Amino acid sequence: xxxxxxxxxxxxxxxxxxxxxxxxxxxxxxxxxxxxxxxxxxxxxxxxxxxxxxxxxxxxxxxxxx
Amino acid sequence: xxxxxxxxxxxxxxxxxxxxxxxxxxxxxxxxxxxxxxxxxxxxxxxxxxxxxxxxxxxxxxxxxxxxxxxxxxxxxxxxxxxxxxxxxxxxxxxxxxxxxxxxxxxxxxxxxxxxxxxxxxxxxxxxxxxxxxxxxxxxxxxxxxxxxxxxxxxxxxxxxxxxxxxxxxxxxxxxxxxxxxxxxxxxxxxxxxxxxxxxxxxxxxxxxxxxxxxxxxxxxxxxxxxxxxxxxxxxxxxxxxxxxxxxxxxxxxxxxxxxxxxxxxxxxxxxxxxxxxxxxxxxxxxxxxxxxxxxxxxxxxxxxxxxxxxxxxxxxxxxxxxxxxxxxxxxxxxxxxxxxxxxxxxxxxxxxxxxxxxxxxxxxxxxxxxxxxxxxxxxxxxxxxxxxxxxxxxxxxxxxxxxxxxxxxxxxxxxxxxxxxxxxxxxxxxxxxxxxxxxxxxxxxxxxxxxxxxxxxxxxxxxxxxxxxxxxxxxxxxxxxxxxxxxxxxxxxxxxxxxxxxxxxxxxxxxxxxxxxxxxxxxxxxxxxxxxx
Numbered sequence: 177x178x179x180x181x182x183x184x185x186x187x188x189x190x191x192x193x194x195x196x197x198x199x200x201x202x203x204x205x206x207x208x209x210x211x212x213x214x215x216x217x218x219x220x221x222x223x224x225x226x227x228x229x230x231x232x233x234x235x236x237x238x239x240x241x242x
Numbered sequence: 243x244x245x246x247x248x249x250x251x252x253x254x255x256x257x258x259x260x261x262x263x264x265x266x267x268x269x270x271x272x273x274x275x276x277x278x279x280x281x282x283x284x285x286x287x288x289x290x291x292x293x294x295x296x297x298x299x300x301x302x303x304x305x306x307x308x309x310x311x312x313x314x315x316x317x318x319x320x321x322x323x324x325x326x327x328x329x330x331x332x333x334x335x336x337x338x339x340x341x342x343x344x345x346x347x348x349x350x351x352x353x354x355x356x357x358x359x360x361x362x363x364x365x366x367x368x369x370x371x372x373x374x375x376x377x378x379x380x381x382x383x384x385x386x387x388x389x390x391x392x393x394x395x396x397x398x399x400x401x402x403x404x405x406x407x408x409x410x411x412x413x414x415x416x417x418x419x420x421x422x423x424x425x426x427x428x429x430x431x432x433x434x435x436x437x438x439x440x441x442x443x444x445x446x447x448x449x450x451x452x453x454x455x456x457x458x459x460x461x462x463x464x465x466x467x468x469x470x471x472x473x474x475x476x477x478x479x480x481x482x483x484x485x486x487x488x489x490x491x492x493x494x495x496x497x498x499x500x501x502x503x504x505x506x507x508x509x510x511x512x513x514x515x516x517x518x519x520x521x522x523x524x525x526x527x528x529x530x531x532x533x534x535x536x537x538x539x540x541x542x543x544x545x546x547x548x549x550x551x552x553x554x555x556x557x558x559x560x561x562x563x564x565x566x567x568x569x570x571x572x573x574x575x576x577x578x579x580x581x582x583x584x585x586x587x588x589x590x591x592x593x594x595x596x597x598x599x600x601x602x603x604x605x606x607x608x609x610x611x612x613x614x615x616x617x618x619x620x621x622x623x624x625x626x627x628x629x630x631x632x633x634x635x636x637x638x639x640x641x642x643x644x645x646x647x648x649x650x651x652x653x654x655x656x657x658x659x660x661x662x663x664x665x666x667x668x669x670x671x672x673x674x675x676x677x678x679x680x681x682x683x684x685x686x687x688x689x690x691x692x693x694x695x696x697x698x699x700x701x702x703x704x705x706x707x708x709x710x711x712x713x714x715x716x717x718x719x720x721x722x723x724x725x726x727x728x729x730x731x732x733x734x735x736x737x738x739x740x741x742x743x744x745x746x747x748x749x750x751x752x753x754x755x756x757x758x759x760x761x762x763x764x765x766x767x768x769x770x771x772x773x774x775x776x
Contacts, residue, residue: 205617205621208617208618208620208621209621209624209625209628211621212618212621212622212624212625213625213628213629215622216622216625216626216629216635216636216639217629217633217635220635220636
C-alpha cells in the first residue's frame with residue numbers, strides 16, 4: 177500500500193489543535209522529545225518500510241523548499 | 243599498577259636464517275597475526291611472525307571474544323584454556339537512569355559447544371596463543387623486536403627490510419600478511435588509502451580490581467545518576483577485574499582524564515564510597531570506522547585492524563580479525579601448495595570486505611545512537627529509551643552495540659547456488675552451525691568433525707565412496723549416522739537433512755554447496771568452484 181497523501185483525517189482542525197496543544201507550555205527540549213515519540217509510535221504502527229521511506233522523502237523535501 | 247598480571251619480556255632472539263625465502267611472513271603478533279600463523283602452521287605451511295615489540299598487549303584492550311572466534315581457536319587447539327580462564331556470558335542489560343529497559347540473550351538455544359561470549363583480557367589471550375604457537379615447533383617461528391620497515395615487490399616474491407636488535411637486514415618472502423594493527427606501518431609504506439568516518443566522542447576505560455556483586459553480564463547505562471548525560475558500560479573480566487567504560491564527550495581532555503584524581507571520583511560515584519577497589523589499567527580512546535578499498539595488494543594482504551577499524555561497541559574488532567585469518571589461511575595454504583590459483587586469494591577480498599562493511603555499518607549505527615550528533619537525533623534516542631519501559635516496540639530500537647556475529651557470504655563467487663529448496667538458517671556462504679554428536683562412543687561436537695580439509699557431509703551415505711580427491715585437493719566424506727551419530731537430532735534440524743542430503747563444507751567451516759543426493763561429480767564441480775578453479 178503506498179503512502180496515503182490524500183485527506184484522511186476526519187476533523188482536520190480538531191487534530192491540528194490537538195497537535196499544537198501537545199506543545200503548550202513545553203520547553204524546546206520537551207517538545208522535541210514529544211515529536212520524536214510521536215514519530216516513533218506512528219512509524220511502528222505503519223511498519224511498512226516503503227511507506228515510511230516515502231514519508232521520510234516528502235518530509236525531507238519540505239526543508240529544501242524556498 | 244597491575245596486581246593480577248605481570249608482563250614477561252619476550253626474548254628478542256636474532257633470526258638465524260636470513261637467506262632462505264619464506265613462504266609467509268606475518269607482521270604483528272596480536273590476536274589476528276597469531277591466529278593467522280597458527281592456522282597456516284596447522285595446515286603445514288612454515289610461517290615466520292615478526293613483531294616490533296617484546297610484550298603481549300599492554301592493557302586488557304580486546305576483551306570480548308565471540309562464539310565464532312572461539313570455534314576457530316578450538317579448531318586451532320587453544321580454546322580450552324581461554325574457556326577456563328575467561329568469563330562466559332550471554333545476557334546483556336540496558337538501563338536508563340536506574341531502570342532496566344531492555345535485556346537480550348545472545349545464545350537462546352542449547353546444543354552448541356561454545357558460549358555466546360567470553361571476556362578475557364587481551365594479554366591472557368595472546369599468552370595462550372603464544373603458548374599454542376610454541377607447541378607447533380619449528381614450523382612456526384616467532385621473533386620479537388623485529389620490525390618490517392620496507393616492502394619491495396620483486397615479482398614472484400617480496401623483499402622485506404627488517405629492523406632487528408642487531409641491525410637491519412633483508413628477507414625474502416612469497417607473501418606478507420600485515421596484521422600490524424589500526425596504525426599499520428605497512429599500510430603507510432604502501433600508501434594505500436584507509437578511509438571512513440571519525441567519531442567526535444571520547445571514552446575512558448578503567449579496569450578495576452574488586453569483589454563486586456554484579457553478575458557476569460554486559461550492563462549498559464544511558465544517563466545513569468552516577469554519570470549524568472553520558473553512557474557507561476560494565477563487563478566482568480577474569481581475575482575479579484571489571485571493565486568500566488565511561489563516555490566523556492568530545493571536549494574531555496584525554497591526558498587529564500587518565501589521571502587517578504579524575505578517574506577515582508568517577509568510580510566512587512558509580513561503585514559507592516564503601517566499595518574497595520584498585521585501578522588496574524586506564525586508557526582514554528576515541529575511534530573511527532574506516533577500511534581499505536581492498537585487502538589484497540599484490541603479495542601483501544591485510545587482516546584485522548590494519549584492514550578495517552570499527553568502534554568498540556559490539557566487540558567487532560578482534561573478533562572479525564580472527565575471522566579474516568580463518569578465511570585467508572586455508573586459501574593461502576592451497577595456493578602455496580600449488581593446488582589453487584592465486585585468484586582464490588581475491589575471494590578473501592570479496593568475502594571479508596562484505597564482513598568489514600557489515601561491521602562498520604553496525605558499529606556506526608551503534609555510535610550514532612550512543613553519541614547523537616544533533617538535537618533531533620538526541621530527541622529520538624531519548625524518546626526510544628523512555629518509550630521502551632512500557633512499549634515493547636521501542637526496545638529493539640535501542641542500540642548500545644550489536645554484538646559480533648559472523649557475517650555470511652551469500653554472494654561469494656566460491657558458492658554453488660542451491661538448486662533445491664532447504665529450510666533453516668544454513669545456506670551457501672554461512673558458517674556451519676555446531677551440534678552435539680556421538681563419535682567413537684563419546685559425546686562430541688559436529689565442528690570437531692569439520693576440520694582441516696574440505697568435508698562432504700552426508701546423511702546416511704550408503705553409496706558414499708571413499709574420501710574424494712579433486713585434482714589433488716582432498717575432500718573427506720563424513721557420514722551422519724555411520725561415522726558420527728546425530729545424538730540429539732540437531733544436525734538434521736539445523737541443516738534440514740533428509741536421507742542423502744549432502745553438504746560440501748570448506749576448510750573454514752563454511753557451506754560451499756549442498757544437494758539432496760550424494761553425487762561425486764557435483765561435489766567435484768563445487769569444490770573446483772570453491773577453490774577458484776573454474
